[in-house]
Amino acid sequence: MQHNEVIRSMKTVTLTLTNPSELLLEGQSITPDNFAGKKAAEIATLDVWEGKQKGPLGKYFTVAGDGGATAADTRIILRGDCTRVKRIGQQMTAGEIIIEGNADMYIGGWMKGGKIHVKGNVDSFCGIGMEGGELIVDGNAKHHVGASPRGEWRGMKGGLIRVAGSVGNDTATFINGGTIIIGGDADIHVSTHGEGGTVVIKGDARGRVGGQMVKGDIYVYGTIENPLPGFKMVGEVEQEVDGETALFAHYIGDLGERHPISRGKTVYANLYTRI
Amino acid sequence: MSELLIKNGFVFDPLQGIKGDRMDIGIKDGKIVETSALENPKTIDAAGMTVMAGGVDIHSHVVGPKVNIGRLFRPEDKLFKSPHKSPTCSRMEMGSSVPSTFKTGYDYARMGYVFVNEAAMPPLHSPHVHEEIRDTPIIDNAAMPVFGNNWFTLEYLKNNEIENNAAYTAWLLRATRGFGIKVVNPGGSEAWGWGLNCVHIHDPVPYFDITPARIIKGLIETNEHLGLPHSMHLHCNNLGNPGNYTDTLESLRLAEGYTPKNNFGREQVMHVTHLQFHAYGGDSWGNVESRSKDIMDYVNAHDNITVDMGQVTLDETTTMTADGPFEHHLRALNNLKWANVDVELETAAGVVPYIYSPKVKVCTIQWAVGLELALFSKDLMRTFVTTDHPNAGPFTRYPQVITWLMSRAARDETMKTFKWLDRTIESTSIDSIDRELTLYEIAQMTRAGPAKALGISNIYGGLAPGMDADVAVYPLNPEDMPSDPAAIEKAFARCAWLVKDGVVTVKDGEIVAEPAKRTIWVDVKVPDNAQVQRDIYEHFLRHYSVKLDNYSLFEEHLHNPRVIEVNAAQ
Ligand SMILES: [Zn+2]
Numbered sequence: 012m013q014h015n016e017v018i019r020s021m022k023t024v025t026l027t028l029t030n031p032s033e034l035l036l037e038g039q040s041i042t043p044d045n046f047a048g049k050k051a052a053e054i055a056t057l058d059v060w061e062g063k064q065k066g067p068l069g070k071y072f073t074v075a076g077d078g079g080a081t082a083a084d085t086r087i088i089l090r091g092d093c094t095r096v097k098r099i100g101q102q103m104t105a106g107e108i109i110i111e112g113n114a115d116m117y118i119g120g121w122m123k124g125g126k127i128h129v130k131g132n133v134d135s136f137c138g139i140g141m142e143g144g145e146l147i148v149d150g151n152a153k154h155h156v157g158a159s160p161r162g163e164w165r166g167m168k169g170g171l172i173r174v175a176g177s178v179g180n181d182t183a184t185f186i187n188g189g190t191i192i193i194g195g196d197a198d199i200h201v202s203t204h205g206e207g208g209t210v211v212i213k214g215d216a217r218g219r220v221g222g223q224m225v226k227g228d229i230y231v232y233g234t235i236e237n238p239l240p241g242f243k244m245v246g247e248v249e250q251e252v253d254g255e256t257a258l259f260a261h262y263i264g265d266l267g268e269r270h271p272i273s274r275g276k277t278v279y280a281n282l283y284t285r286i
Numbered sequence: 287m288s289e290l291l292i293k294n295g296f297v298f299d300p301l302q303g304i305k306g307d308r309m310d311i312g313i314k315d316g317k318i319v320e321t322s323a324l325e326n327p328k329t330i331d332a333a334g335m336t337v338m339a340g341g342v343d344i345h346s347h348v349v350g351p352k353v354n355i356g357r358l359f360r361p362e363d364k365l366f367k368s369p370h371k372s373p374t375c376s377r378m379e380m381g382s383s384v385p386s387t388f389k390t391g392y393d394y395a396r397m398g399y400v401f402v403n404e405a406a407m408p409p410l411h412s413p414h415v416h417e418e419i420r421d422t423p424i425i426d427n428a429a430m431p432v433f434g435n436n437w438f439t440l441e442y443l444k445n446n447e448i449e450n451n452a453a454y455t456a457w458l459l460r461a462t463r464g465f466g467i468k469v470v471n472p473g474g475s476e477a478w479g480w481g482l483n484c485v486h487i488h489d490p491v492p493y494f495d496i497t498p499a500r501i502i503k504g505l506i507e508t509n510e511h512l513g514l515p516h517s518m519h520l521h522c523n524n525l526g527n528p529g530n531y532t533d534t535l536e537s538l539r540l541a542e543g544y545t546p547k548n549n550f551g552r553e554q555v556m557h558v559t560h561l562q563f564h565a566y567g568g569d570s571w572g573n574v575e576s577r578s579k580d581i582m583d584y585v586n587a588h589d590n591i592t593v594d595m596g597q598v599t600l601d602e603t604t605t606m607t608a609d610g611p612f613e614h615h616l617r618a619l620n621n622l623k624w625a626n627v628d629v630e631l632e633t634a635a636g637v638v639p640y641i642y643s644p645k646v647k648v649c650t651i652q653w654a655v656g657l658e659l660a661l662f663s664k665d666l667m668r669t670f671v672t673t674d675h676p677n678a679g680p681f682t683r684y685p686q687v688i689t690w691l692m693s694r695a696a697r698d699e700t701m702k703t704f705k706w707l708d709r710t711i712e713s714t715s716i717d718s719i720d721r722e723l724t725l726y727e728i729a730q731m732t733r734a735g736p737a738k739a740l741g742i743s744n745i746y747g748g749l750a751p752g753m754d755a756d757v758a759v760y761p762l763n764p765e766d767m768p769s770d771p772a773a774i775e776k777a778f779a780r781c782a783w784l785v786k787d788g789v790v791t792v793k794d795g796e797i798v799a800e801p802a803k804r805t806i807w808v809d810v811k812v813p814d815n816a817q818v819q820r821d822i823y824e825h826f827l828r829h830y831s832v833k834l835d836n837y838s839l840f841e842e843h844l845h846n847p848r849v850i851e852v853n854a855a856q
Contacts, residue, residue, distance in 0.1 A: 162361035164622060164639075269621060 043106025560596025
């Protein structure tokens with residue numbers, strides 16, 4: 012394992028929300044990519060949207076510190092209550108964002124690389140359309156964690172989302188790759204239409220787990236309140252998941268959906284529930 | 287009143303046989319005039335630029351319910367894909383393969399187009415079509431109601447009642463404010479209501495027991511009986527399948543022996559649309575090959591037929607057609623989302639997203655087939671640029687299509703990106719064709735030809751005095767054509783000037799005005815026909831879910847009409 016962060020001298024930009032917006036703030040310009048190569052004063056002039064009004068970032072946040080030479084050399088720390096700041100880290104490709112409290116919707120949406128660490132809770136759509144990188148949420152997340160954007164059939168392609176708490180519904184819709192690990196419970200709809208990737212739910216799942224799933228893996232450590240009839244138990248297996256080994260009941264499905272044939276064998280989605 | 291003089295451009299006007307002469311175009315009160323008629327005109331300096339009439343699109347799906355289904359069920363078609371935010375336009379623009387009505391109008395105008403024929407209007411939903419026409423700025427629109435699976439039409443034609451079918455057709459054109467006779471997968475979309483299709487032109491339609499061949503011939507006869515501006519406009523049976531070129535040739539042969547009867551200068555009796563989808567050999571996706579040569583040999587030898595390309599542009603797009611069974615077939619191929627609609631007594635429709643990828647052999651063969659059709663054509667006044675928008679690609683890619691047609695280097699550049707280049711070359715003729723079309727030929731394919739085939743070449747598609755003052759000026763110097771094909775594409779994507787109805791509408795590729803747009807429709811006078819009146823009454827009483835009185839378009843739905851009157855009563 013490389014320890015790039017030790018070798019690299021990252022520069023830190025600290026944003027402190029001192030003048031909260033009246034409406035929700037669209038913060039998609041808050042990314043290492045946009046901050047890289049800019050001085051604090053320039054960063055303060057970047058556009059953010061409050062409703063239909065465009066304003067400078069500095070109207071809401073005090074900005075301290077300059078960006079690094081590249082996105083990878085830029086770390087952003089957000090302080091203050093960002094519960095109503097959306098789209099932080101959207102489409103970021105490298106670097107780091109640390110949100111010290113809560114944040115709103117679309118955190119880390121469409122991110123391609125780098126790391127976001129949210130110490131509080133996030134609202135819906137975090138990690139939506141994710142292609143790479145890491146999104147860590149210490150608290151809870153609402154709906155559509157790591158799901159595909161509305162209408163899109165090409166969902167999460169790669170990266171890691173880790174939510175320590177619980178999540179709402181529609182986690183990992185159309186997931187194609189990458190990993191989502193939920194420490195707590197998940198509401199209905201997990202990996203709907205999934206065609207790859209892995210979702211781990213360490214608590215309970217309410218239902219509709221793996222509906223219309225073609226390929227990919229789901230692990231549920233607790234119970235599934237309403238399991239789908241499209242999944243069939245095929246045996247018991249021992250598997251290592253997130254660093255620990257345990258015994259699981261193994262189901263394949265969704266038997267109501269099409270399944271590709273690879274090397275003469277039909278490929279199913281796998282659902283593992285801990286025994 | 288307002289006068290304009292477009293000075294010193296290289297003018298290409300195939301309707302007058304003008305081939306790049308350096309000349310001035312005079313405009314007064316929205317019409318082209320002799321320059322001597324101008325007193326104190328404003329001047330547009332077109333020196334070193336190409337001047338053509340405003341573009342005319344003969345086949346595009348831009349308004350109406352199936353287009354809107356495409357918009358509704360593809361929100362991802364808008365996300366991060368609505369790049370143009372022009373400060374000069376009055377309305378927001380969005381969408382890529384299925385743009386909003388506003389973006390549709392603006393994008394056509396930026397490319398120098400002024401007239402777009404909506405290719406399929408479900409008659410029952412004509413109010414929706416006309417409401418979207420109203421909301422599509424700048425460009426004039428017509429819309430063709432679909433007849434090829436209509437119960438009235440099937441019944442009349444089965445009994446060979448051409449006069450009755452003509453009376454019904456005239457009634458429906460008026461009821462929907464339609465422009466002409468569109469035929470989509472004749473019989474096949476009705477068969478789809480029974481879970482079936484008519485793949486070949488002699489497959490009988492269930493219940494109605496009439497064949498597609500009979501429907502096609504009957505509608506040609508109906509069209510010529512009425513003397514409509516445009517001809518019967520055909521989407522052939524067996525679209526998109528390997529080996530379908532034989533069905534296409536059989537369909538083309540149905541026009542033999544028919545001659546056009548009209549007062550609009552139209553010379554064809556059959557327009558065959560998106561021919562690219564109908565020119566495949568082989569018998570499976572494994573051995574599919576181009577049969578464009580066979581098809582174009584036939585078209586070249588028969589001047590009562592016109593065609594348009596349906597060029598695949600190698601993009602992610604949204605397919606949508608009244609060919610319901612085809613969309614179901616496509617959904618099974620790509621496993622993406624699918625919308626399916628039945629329109630009672632009249633037609634059906636389906637919508638499926640599709641990705642034409644340069645990495646997929648079938649797609650790159652389709653790309654070659656489309657270009658070959660145009661490059662094998664001996665008469666570009668009968669061969670038109672389309673992408674069957676959005677089926678084979680968005681209309682916004684016309685500049686790329688034009689560039690492929692004008693430049694072998696552009697074709698080679700694109701072919702370099704093909705994963706299955708050798709297989710594509712083996713299965714097509716594209717690599718053996720060096721032909722590069724001229725600006726004059728492009729003017730034939732994009733304005734003069736389509737206008738003539740639509741029977742509107744007295745108004746659109748040319749620059750003769752008396753015609754609408756629709757003029758596009760492209761930043762291209764015919765005497766010093768760019769060596770980089772990308773520059774040709776850029777010039778056709780954003781015209782230097784578009785004058786629409788005498789109003790400067792686009793300047794340097796940006797919309798600067800939004801002149802009033804029109805709806806063109808065809809009003810045909812026919813003798814009173816008591817039987818047809820009774821048939822209409824009966825069908826509405828027994829079979830339609832709407833009442834006759836609520837069916838016809840209400841006047842308030844019709845936006846700024848321009849009526850073309852036809853008298854078929856004598
Ligand atoms: Zn079409």
